[in-house]
Structures are given as C-alpha cells and as structure tokens.
Amino acid sequence: MDWSVLFQHPAWVLSTALLAFVVRLQRRGSWDPKACSAVLSGKTAIVTGANTGIGKFIALDFARRGAHVILACRSESRGTAAVKEIREKTGNSNVHLRLVDVSSLDSVSEFSKKILEEEKALHILVNNAAVSGLPKQMTKDGLDMSFATNHLGPFLLTNQLLDLVKHSAPARIVNVSSMNHKKGQVDFSHFHGENLNYSLDEVYNHTKLHNIICTNELARRLQGTGVTANSVNPGIVMTEVMRHYPLFFRCLFNLIGLFFFKSSEEGAVSPIYCAVAEEMEGITGKYVDSDCSLKLPAPLARDPALAVKDFEICERLTSKL
Template sequence: MSAWWNFLRHPLWAACTLVLALVVRVQRTRRWDPRTCPVNLRGKTAIVTGANTGIGFQIALDLARRGARVILACRSLERGRAARDQIQVQTGNHQVLLRILDLASLHSIREFAQKIHEEEPELHLLVNNAGVSGMPKNMSEDGFDLTFAINHLGPFYLTNLLLDLLKCGAPSRIVILSSSSHSRGQVDFRHFRGEHLVHKSDSVYCHTKLHNILWSNELARRLQGTGVSVNSVHPGVVMTEVMRYHSFRLQLIFKTLGFFFFKTPEEGAVAPLFCAVSEEMEGVSGKYIDSDLNMTLPSTIARDSALGQDGYEYCLKLTSNL
C-alpha cells in the first residue's frame, strides 16, 4: 500500500495526469458544429428560458446570430438586461428582447405568456433551458416543492400556455433540457407538494429530470400532426451556475475537475442547438438526444407511456386549479 501511495505522490505521476487531462480537453470533437450550420432564422421567433447565463445564454447568442427574434425569459431584470445588451453587441441583432419570467411562480408564468400572446402572432422555437440543482428544501408561493416548480411544473405550464402560438408558427420546435441523471430519478406524484421527498445527493433534481422526459414524450404524442416537434436532450456535464446551491467543497471539486473534463457552456449548448436548429432534426419528435447528439433510449421508466400520460394529466390538474 505504501509503495502505491509513494508512486501516486511522485511529481512525474502528477505531471502525466495533468498532461493527459489537457489532452482530453483539447481533443474534444463534435459531430455537428453550430458554427458551420447554415440554417438562417430571420423571420422566426424564439424563446429561451434562463437565457442570462450558461447554456441558455449561449443558445440565445447562437439564435441571434442566425437572425432570429430572440426573447430572453429571465428572472433577474439586471442580469437579463446585461445578457440582452451583450448579445445585441456581439451579433448586431437588435431583435433580442428581455421579458421577466419566474418559473417558480404560476402567476409570473401567466403574466409572461399573456404578454407574449399580445406581442407575437406566432412562435417558432421554445427552449426550456432554465433549471436548478442542489436547492435546500423549500416551497414555492403556490405550495409546490421549489425544485419541482422550477425544473418541471413551471416549464410544463409555460409550454401549455404557448402551444397555440407554436402551432401557428409550425413547423416549430420545443426543446426540453433534461439530464442523464434522470436514470436515478423516481416518480411519486406526492413529490410535487414536497411530501415524502428527501433532499439528498441531489435526488430531487434527478426526479425532475425524469419527469421532463416523460412529459416530452407524452407532449410529442399529443402534438402529432400539428407540425410542432418536441424532444428532450442531455447537454452533458457542463460548467455552469447550476451548482451554486451546493456546498462550497462540492463546488470547488466540480470546478477543478470541470476545467479538464466537463464542457464549457458553449460546448453544452451544442446538443440543445442541434435539436433546435439542425436540418437533421426537422420533423423529428418524441426523441431523447444525448450529449453526443445520438438518439438514444432513456431509462426504462422514462419510456413508460402510461406513466407519461398520468404525469401529464396530473400536471394539467395542478396548473388548472390555480
């Protein structure tokens, strides 16, 4: 044991590990590169939630470069304005707009959707990007577990309120950011109210990401023949602010490892953008796309169509009563 420990502590071992990590980082390859995709979005309108930072910002930036009218749906007015201004300067596209949206509040979602209906005759792309991880147990103003409200019920409600505009803009697309962590999730509808919900090892995040895929599949089934496609996507492990609610020690480990092995926000935006704009995804619906841009099967429970229908009806009931 001591011999192995002495070997691992040797400077040469540390140097080799560092070189290997740098090689892994440099040699990342892409099967599809947004920068070489010629798709033009002039005359199209897109909404990106959580667009003031991270993956959402990079998605909005790419869509603006393509000439789209991009609506940044953000909770923070100050950070939203900064993101809007930066995107306008970098792209020269002044059809980048900020609208305030708090996915933890059904009232805020209704106000946002009403404003969109008043301003936009049709909608061509909705990217449900915003999400949180590692939040302590807390309840929303509507009586739901806060992580469930932000990661699933809020996006569900927002999407339903905008479906008419998406149908008017068909062919249109809905992209739902999930995660490979859904495979560790469970379905218990009592979780929505914070009941029998253990906030441990970010289990709640895994539950919500499982619900995302079940919802995506069921929504795709219900929208067949409308020209609106729906797909869920795992962007990969990405260096974003999603870890901000975790402990300082865990954040430090994440950032240290992340520099070498995890994706940057720009890289993390590739898979969602592939679903949102690529010609390969035209007319494709009800699929789960992994971070390598492959159509892959999610976990067995995520493919349970009966459970997807039950979850959809349950969320409809929750949002229609408020």
C-alpha cells in the same frame, strides 16, 4: 463548512470523476453549430434562463442566425446585461428581455399573457432554466421549489404558449433535461415536497426524469400539427446550476471541470442541434444525448401509460390558473 460531508458521499465524488471522463470523450465528434447554415430570419424564439450559461449561448446562436430572440429571465439586471452582450456580439438588435420566474405559476401566466399579446408567432421554445441542490422550499402554490422551477413551471409555460406554437408550425419545443434522469424516480407526492431526500442532486434527478416523460407525451399529443417536442442532455457542463451546493462540492466540481467538463458554449450545442438542425426536422418524442445522437432514455421515461398519467397530473396541478 462541514468537511465530513465529503466522506458521507464518496460515491458521488467517484461517479462525478467517471462521468467527467465520459464527457471528455463525448466532446469530440459533436455536431458543429458554426457549420450549420440554418437561418432564422423572420423566426421567433424564446429561451428560458438565458441570462447566463447554456441558455445565453443558445440565445446567442439564435440571434446570430437572425431570429427575434426573447430572453426569459428572472433577474432584470443580469437579463439586461445578457441582451446587451448578445446584441453587441451579433449585430442583431431584435433581442429582448421578458421577465419570468418559472417557479411561480402566477409569474409564468403573466409572462405567457404578455407573449400572446405581443407576439404573432413562436417557432422555437427552449425550456432551459433549472436549479439543483436547493434545500426544501415550498412555493405559494404548494409545490416543491425545485419541481416548480425545473418541471411544473416550464410545463405550464409550454401549455399556455402551445396554441401560438402550433399556429407557427413548423415549430420546435426543446426541453433541456440531463443524463441524471437515469437516477430519478417517479413519485407524484414529490410535487408537494413529500418523500424527498434533499441531498445533493437527488431532487434534480427526479425533475429531469419528469421532463422527459412529459415531453414524450407532449410529442404524442402534437402528432400531425407540425410541431416537434424533444428532450436533450447537454452533458456535464460548467454552469451555475450547482450554486446551491456546499462550498466543497462546488470547488471539487469546478476543479474537475477545468480538465474534463464542457464549457457553457459546448453544453449549448445539443440543445441548438435540436432547435435548428436540418437532421432534426420532423423528429419528435426523442431523447438527444450530449453528442447530438438519438439515445434511449431510462425505462421509466419510455413508459407510455406513465407518461399519460404524469402529464394529466401536471395539467391538474397547473390548471387552477
């Protein structure tokens, strides 16, 4: 471990501590899923990245409400373990695993094809899977791995399942973003791994900004269909999203997190709110903060012309399939 990395990023350490304090304040007064009487019997929900962390607790909540829950995961062993755990804790046997690697457009298309063959409805789609801190890697589709995983893969997945979702209306699409989107920038060469700084969470921040931009444009296109699309900030959460960071930063993050950060269960609250709360019925094209309140995202995320351009570029990049 190169300990000098700490001194190269003192601002990151300070900002992390300050954000931790803010999140601690936000942990109180949030909407309580256990107090929500929403029932999902007869409803079908898909949650990506549901074998661990926030995604697993989202799937667990849906299963408790009686939904037919599909865990969309990359790891068969971890996904199978999550299915077993959720079934045992909820008594709901209608919880299943479907494998998908959202960084691969081929894998996403194969997953979507199977869902369309097997399922007659899809009422809730939660795009939760994400990575942060990856070094530069390119997919076989010529895309930056982080952008493929966090944005373009979920973008394709949503579009390929969109007709099924519309057929199932009223339905909801929830895209898990981050407060870090405010530090993101829009440069379409990023999609191909160009002009990127792979230091810490910088690439992650860009991807989370694109999540919100395209969610807003999707919501506009879905007006009048009975399908809502919203982006959500789960807060600063103790999850495995930082597993690719240097050891020191992971240790620092976990140490601070013991006192200030949200648990994965707490981080799942705002995505669950978007997916099931009566208060969110008919609400679309919004950014929901970690305390379940509607907030304005960064200015770039509110630019409608940029949203159209971003969406169209993402369509072109994924249309080869």
